[in-house]
Amino acid sequence: MPGMAPAPTYRLLGADGVEREGAEPGTLGGHRGHRIYGRLDCPTALRAIARGGYVHARVFFRDEGTAIAAGYRPCGSCLPGAYRTWRAASTGAGPA
Numbered sequence: 001m002p003g004m005a006p007a008p009t010y011r012l013l014g015a016d017g018v019e020r021e022g023a024e025p026g027t028l029g030g031h032r033g034h035r036i037y038g039r040l041d042c043p044t045a046l047r048a049i050a051r052g053g054y055v056h057a058r059v060f061f062r063d064e065g066t067a068i069a070a071g072y073r074p075c076g077s078c079l080p081g082a083y084r085t086w087r088a089a090s091t092g093a094g095p096a
Helices: 043-050 064-069 080-091
Strands: 010-013 019-022 028-031 036-039 058-061
Touching: 010 064, 028 064, 036 064, 058 064
Parallel strands: 010 058
Antiparallel strands: 010 019, 028 036, 028 058
């Protein structure tokens, strides 16, 4: 229809690590190089973005399960509980 803007599309990283376009925005963001995922309002990520960094490596995920399946770990700043659980599991130590 004339005058109507096209529906936005979003590029999300899938569990296989491949980016795909979709109609739904991601619920989590991440850093491709560090393989970390976190909330979209993560203060640490937002500070890095404000300094002009991070944006080139930014990825987005539909949900936490997809981020984990793609090989990303939780952010220690904005997801401290998930990070502690991941850390304990990755080091073989018990829960903190």
